[in-house]
Amino acid sequence: MADAIKVLLVDDHQVVRRGLRTFLEVQDDIEVVGEAADGAEGVARAEELRPDIVLMDIKMPGMDGVEALRRLRSLDNPARVLIVTSFTEQRTVVPALRAGAAGYVYKDVDPDALAGAIRSVHAGHILLQPEVAGALLSQEEANSGQGRGGSLTEREREVLGLIADGRSNREIARALVLSEKTVKTHVSNILMKLDLADRTQAALWAVRHGVTG
Numbered sequence: 167m168a169d170a171i172k173v174l175l176v177d178d179h180q181v182v183r184r185g186l187r188t189f190l191e192v193q194d195d196i197e198v199v200g201e202a203a204d205g206a207e208g209v210a211r212a213e214e215l216r217p218d219i220v221l222m223d224i225k226m227p228g229m230d231g232v233e234a235l236r237r238l239r240s241l242d243n244p245a246r247v248l249i250v251t252s253f254t255e256q257r258t259v260v261p262a263l264r265a266g267a268a269g270y271v272y273k274d275v276d277p278d279a280l281a282g283a284i285r286s287v288h289a290g291h292i293l294l295q296p297e298v299a300g301a302l303l304s305q306e307e308a309n310s311g312q313g314r315g316g317s318l319t320e321r322e323r324e325v326l327g328l329i330a331d332g333r334s335n336r337e338i339a340r341a342l343v344l345s346e347k348t349v350k351t352h353v354s355n356i357l358m359k360l361d362l363a364d365r366t367q368a369a370l371w372a373v374r375h376g377v378t379g
Contacts, residue, residue: 170197171288174217176208176234177250178226182273186221186250189277196284205229209237212245219284220247224262235265239363248287250275266364269293290334292366317359323377325352329365330372 173196175183180203187198200215202208205222206229212220220238224231235247249262249270259270268287271280283293318326321342328338335349342349353365362368372378 170195171219171284172197172199172215172217173284174198174200174202174208174211174215174220174245176202176205176211176220176226176231177223178203179223182223182250186280190281190284193281196281205231205234205237208234209241209243212238212243213241216243217245218288220245221250221284222247222262222267224249224251224253224258232261232265235262235267239266246287248283248293250280263294263366266366268366290336290365291332292369294366318356322352322356322359325349326356326368326372327378329353329356330369330378332369 173190175186175198177183177186183201183203187201190196190198199217200211202211204226208220208222209229222231222234229237231249231251238245238247246268247266249259249267250273251259251262251270252273253259262270269283269292271283271293275283286293324342325338328341333341335346335353338344339346339349344352353368356368357363360368360371362371
């Protein structure tokens with residue numbers, strides 16, 4: 167399973183972790199590399215195991231999922247975080263997305279849909295429900311970089327539009343006939359020029375300002 171997607175499970179309920187592990191371990195392209203029972207342990211295990219994906223609960227004792235996300239970002243940990251939550255309120259999910267989550271699914275998600283979400287996030291896509299995307303746009307509107315879009319080059323606007331379409335760096339490189347390294351450079355420049363923290367915010371900025379692929 168050298169090419170398998172490495173997944174870390176972070177949830178304070180052992181039954182939930184066991185259920186997730188039982189299902190994911192039958193997937194040929196997904197490998198569960200570890201578990202953690204709270205945010206602090208999740209951060210430590212993510213640093214130790216360097217998973218591709220972290221399935222993270224939001225509400226946990228001690229360090230919750232949002233703070234764990236912030237800590238992972240401060241450590242420049244490359245793992246992409248997929249929130250797995252039983253809470254549907256925007257006020258619960260939106261802070262996690264703003265902290266750097268690549269998307270979220272509910273704990274009653276269909277098993278096949280969960281595997282699909284893991285594969286999608288691993289490929290660089292962002293999973294947002296329309297109503298939550300709208301809430302994020304509303305919150306970011308006052309500080310959305312309205313006047314900064316003019317500093318983007320034409321190529322950077324093309325890359326940004328494809329980010330908004332949910333394309334991964336590999337897919338963007340293929341579409342624009344560029345190397346992945348060049349695409350990564352463009353993405354970094356976009357985030358810097360627009361004063362944004364990550365691809366999620368970039369995608370939301372693009373939608374807000376009509377930049378499409």
